Amino acid sequence: MEFLKDFSGIFLATCRDVIPIILLITGFQLFVLRQKIPHLRRLIIGGVYVVLGLALFLAGLEKALFPLGKIMAAQLSDPAFIYGTNEIITTVDWTAYGWVYLFAAMIGFATTIAEPSLIAVAYKANEVSAGTISTWGLRITVAFGVAFGISLGTFRIVSGTPLYLYILVGYIIVIIQTIFAPKSIVALAYDSGGVTTSTVTVPLVAALGLGLAATVPGRNPALDGFGLIAFASLFPIIAVMGYAQIMDWKTKRSKNNNGDI
Amino acid sequence: MIIKAILQKLKNSATDLLPIVLVIAFFQIVVIRQPLPQLGEVLFGTLLIVLGLSLFIEGLEMGLFPIGEAMAQALARKGSLFWLLLFAFSLGFSTTVAEPALIAVAAKAADIAGRGGLIDPSPESLKQYAFGLRMSVAFSVGLAILIGVMRILRGWPIHYLIIGGYVLVMLMTVIAPKEIIGIAYDAGGVTTSTITVPLVAALGVGLASTIRGRSPLTDGFGLIAFASLLPMIFVMGYGLLIFK
16 A cells, blocks of 8 residues: 555656646647647557656665665765774775775666666667667666766765866866767767766765765765766766777777788 | 567566666675665565566657657758747756756755855745756756757757867856855756656657758767756856855
8 A cells, every 4th residue: 555655656746747748749739730640549658658667667766776775875885884993983094985986886887777768868879870889888888987987976075085176087088089089979978978867876876975975074965975976977978989989999900900911 | 479578578677677686685795794674675666667667668669759759850841940949948948847856956955055155044045046046957958958959950060069068167167156066067967857868869869860961870969968068057157146
């Protein structure tokens, strides 16, 4: 019973999310385009699947993953676990947080693989590129980017270094990569930064960031707890462009080699 | 036949979820060394996630992608720039303004600004601040989709726009109040919801494949990138305007 109540709440919230889209599309169809929508029945069934599927997905996340992930984030960032004593810690030793960095990387990777928006974009990219960009290839590359980004982000919280420095350096890397990367990948790479951070990743990563900022001595949750999501959106861009550059370079080299013979 | 297809879809979703299960199991067993709390609930939840993800992906290909592409093609065929841009702006604005993640972030930002003495800490002024922040983010997402659509129509190279945006973000980071920076950076990430992303991706790809001379891969993507970049600039701009 309790679950049904939770689920209907989530289901209604998901419905509320789609109402503006439905209004917008019907409004345009009726008043601007004034034409019949082809395969209307199929579209409606698809829309119902999306809403129902997303609601089930979110309900499952709240039931299983989020409580567990939050407990684990709290346990791993607990000073008693990290330093092995219950005494109050005044100085931060960033090397003691090894498990936190590893957890951040692994949970970042794992949640990105399950991120529905990324799956959607990867499907589209695969379709549009006629199969040259593989769905799994893109998803795994992006996931590596997120893993590195979140891990570095937790290191930033532990070490207390300013956020903007990291973002600045990241942007400079992106700009340099943009100049050299194959032009066809650039737009997709930029997009993959935006899609990594939604339904699955944000709640878990935010819990980790706020948990760390609250327990690491000398950190202020209000100032240091934010910013992990920015890392998770920046590094996939670097990863996707980097991967495309390596592939490009490899094809060129093998072509040159063949030419020599 | 149908059962086989459904099983295949469920299997795919289970594969998507496997890494999370492995990571949690590894840390519980090897590092934290404590029994998993509420194992039954967790298993039930995992089942729901697999089922939900399968349905979502099925619906994506049946509903969301075709709708986005059909709208893009119909609007491009109509040939009216005004309606196309209005559609783009409305899509971005309307899907963002009521986004729960954004409402939560805006409330939190107001709280921080109030405690930091940057704005008047009365509930009335906090509410007004959060509302203004939400509106500026929603407006910026609408504008971002609009600019992205213009780019596809005109064939502007994406990197100039994005790099220009980055430079602006960096400049604003230097002058914006430090309390707003973390929130501004995160605001870029929370604006694009799971239903909006596929729709916007289909819109871009649909447009780029309808208009002659555009490549769906090079020109069709990029809308989401604008939608994550512009909110950062607007949130910092809002911080600069409000905090005196």
